[in-house]
Amino acid sequence: MGEILMVPALGKILLGLLLLASSLSALGSSSPSPDVRILSAERRVDLTSSIVKVYLTLKVENSGASHAADIFLAFSPTETEHLAIIKASLPEGKRKKKKYIPLDVNPTELSEAPNGAKLFSVSLINPLMAGETAVIEVLYILTHSLEPFPAEISQSESQLVYYRDSAVLLSPYHVVEQIMYIKTPTSKIESFTRVDPTNRAGTELKYGHFHDHPPYYSSPILVHFENNKPFAVVEELVREVEISHWGSLQVKEYYQLKHAGARHKGVFSRLEYQARPSINGASSFKQLLAKLPPRVNSVYYRDAIGNISSSHLRTDYQKSELEIEPRYPLFGGWKASFVIGYSVPLEDFLFESPEGQHYLNFSFGCPLYETLVDSLTIKVVLPEGSKSPSAVLPFGADQYLEKTFSYLDVVGRTTVVIKKKNVVPEHNVPFQVYYNFNPIFMLAEPLMLITAIFLFFSACIAYLHMDLSLAKKA
Numbered sequence: 453m454g455e456i457l458m459v460p461a462l463g464k465i466l467l468g469l470l471l472l473a474s475s476l477s478a479l480g481s482s483s484p485s486p487d488v489r490i491l492s493a494e495r496r497v498d499l500t501s502s503i504v505k506v507y508l509t510l511k512v513e514n515s516g517a518s519h520a521a522d523i524f525l526a527f528s529p530t531e532t533e534h535l536a537i538i539k540a541s542l543p544e545g546k547r548k549k550k551k552y553i554p555l556d557v558n559p560t561e562l563s564e565a566p567n568g569a570k571l572f573s574v575s576l577i578n579p580l581m582a583g584e585t586a587v588i589e590v591l592y593i594l595t596h597s598l599e600p601f602p603a604e605i606s607q608s609e610s611q612l613v614y615y616r617d618s619a620v621l622l623s624p625y626h627v628v629e630q631i632m633y634i635k636t637p638t639s640k641i642e643s644f645t646r647v648d649p650t651n652r653a654g655t656e657l658k659y660g661h662f663h664d665h666p667p668y669y670s671s672p673i674l675v676h677f678e679n680n681k682p683f684a685v686v687e688e689l690v691r692e693v694e695i696s697h698w699g700s701l702q703v704k705e706y707y708q709l710k711h712a713g714a715r716h717k718g719v720f721s722r723l724e725y726q727a728r729p730s731i732n733g734a735s736s737f738k739q740l741l742a743k744l745p746p747r748v749n750s751v752y753y754r755d756a757i758g759n760i761s762s763s764h765l766r767t768d769y770q771k772s773e774l775e776i777e778p779r780y781p782l783f784g785g786w787k788a789s790f791v792i793g794y795s796v797p798l799e800d801f802l803f804e805s806p807e808g809q810h811y812l813n814f815s816f817g818c819p820l821y822e823t824l825v826d827s828l829t830i831k832v833v834l835p836e837g838s839k840s841p842s843a844v845l846p847f848g849a850d851q852y853l854e855k856t857f858s859y860l861d862v863v864g865r866t867t868v869v870i871k872k873k874n875v876v877p878e879h880n881v882p883f884q885v886y887y888n889f890n891p892i893f894m895l896a897e898p899l900m901l902i903t904a905i906f907l908f909f910s911a912c913i914a915y916l917h918m919d920l921s922l923a924k925k926a
Contacts, residue, residue: 482577483562484524484571484624484667487516491585492628493621499675500637501822502683503536503876504597504615508590512580519579523588524560525572526622526668529595532570536824536876537847538592540574552589553577566668571624593876594825598679600714605784607721611714611735612642613679619647619659620668625667631660636677645673682737683713683784686825689818694833694858697889701801701812704793705804705819709782711737712824716783716924725781739779741821744772744794745801751794755779760790792819792850809886814844816870817880825875832868832885841868841887847879848872 491511498505514520527535541552556575565571580586597612605611621630634657644650644657651658657675687708694702713735724732744751746769753763753776762777778788801814812832818825833856834841843851849872855864868885 482565483560485514485516485518486518487518488512488514488520488523488580489626489628490621490630491628493623493627495613495621495630495632497617497632497634498672499598499615499677499679500635501681502598502685503790503822503824504594506590506592506594508592508621510588510590510769511585512588513585514580514582517582520576521579521583522573522575523580525557525574525590525592526565526624527572527592528618528622529568529570530616531597531607534594534874535595536593536595536874537878538572538590538674540588540590542577543587543589545749553756555588565624567622569622569668570795591878593620593878595874595876596712598683599704601676601786603714604717605714605735606718607716607724607783608732609735610640610665610678611680611683611784612676615675615677617673617675619645619650619673620662620669620671622670623667627665627669628663630662630665631658633658633875634675636675636679637681639650640678642676642678644675644677647673680734681742682822683711683735684737684740684782684819684820685712686820686823686828687787688827688829689825690829692829692831693814694813694832695802695812695835696798697802697891699798700795701798702793703796704791707788707790707792709778709788709790711782711784711786713784715785720783729781733783735779736781736783738777740776740778740823742774742776742792742819743821744774744819745796745815746771747800748772748794748796750791753790753792755788755790761880762819805886806889810889811884811886813882813884815880816883817875817877819880822877826873828872830870830874832870833858834868834885834887835889836863836865838866838887838889841866841885843868843870844884844886845870846881846883 491513494509496507497670498507507864510523525538538557540557542555544551544553555577558575560571560573560575562571572879574588574590576586580634598615601612601614617630620628621632636655636657639654640656641687644652647659650661687710689708690706692704696702721732746767748767751765751774753760753774757779760776760779764775766773774792776790776792777831778790782788802810802812805811818828832843841853849870852869854869856867857864866887869894873880
């Protein structure tokens, strides 16, 4: 009997050891390997708009004996705070035949990184074996990273901003060789930190080549330059997408827009602005371009006062572009609120899955060109009677359900609410909302309307009949 009891007990012990070994292995793979090093790193920092884009190319090598399944990226606490999106890919092929295989990027919970650095893991498709090398291309975008200085300017002054970074790449690995390029909108660079070797040519600064820097090494730099590009920030955008199975998709977008550049000081002269807007309003903007879906109709653009006529719509079979102008040019610190609405054919965006579910395929993000959104809320209003709704997005976002009531609704319409902060143009990718819907519910509102009309006329006929009867008796 004792032997019979020892077998399962021994099995449990072995199972526990295996689980412990796998946990330790997973733990080991979730931190940067000291055997991995970066042979070359090239950074290209694009400062030509209000949103900072950084293109990073890494050539990594595994010089150890064990394989490496993940490559880690390090960001300073300031960068982490302003980080909007990270994308990584594995290039394959050359020139015209070159293609990019996307890689998963996830934040880690490692706390041992020096100076509060935050690590993100890039999961390789195939582990990097001993002695192998790989090239990884990374794009990451930073928002609110350009600091206006001076913080206040007059109408005729150009806008100058600070950009802070490190001349060398902050990395958890030893970096053998690296270089960084910084591109500015114009050649007017007031000052920049010099780290030998540093070169300047027109609108470009070049830092490096640098050689043999240890992990987590940094060399702070500061660049002070002119940037009069529109610092357009949508503080809040609420988009309502209403699905009607009768044939149309109604979209309404509520904007709270702000010029997030250097605050305007002094008196605004419209006469001087109209005479020489490129000089007496260089840092302002008065036009925005919205990219709308093709085949839009019933487009409107209005604010609290009413319809704004200073807009132009261009449409073709591939896209629609709406040029809008607020009622006044926006200088630093000024705000404007407005609404854009339109309709599109339902068949362009509503489809049926192989499982028989309906799903909406629509674009996430903000349609305004090169615009940052601090807080985006998308409300997808499903037809009354819809069940089992779910949203699928290629990135993380908050989701919940609520009820929306419209004309002739009885139980209300299920509404999928999606919220995300720090939204940039790279978030303008399709997302899907799946739901089940029985077409019989399409008859509910027409039947209610017919019933209401029938009861109304019945009441009128009954009233007339009663009135005639009383008249005869009289």
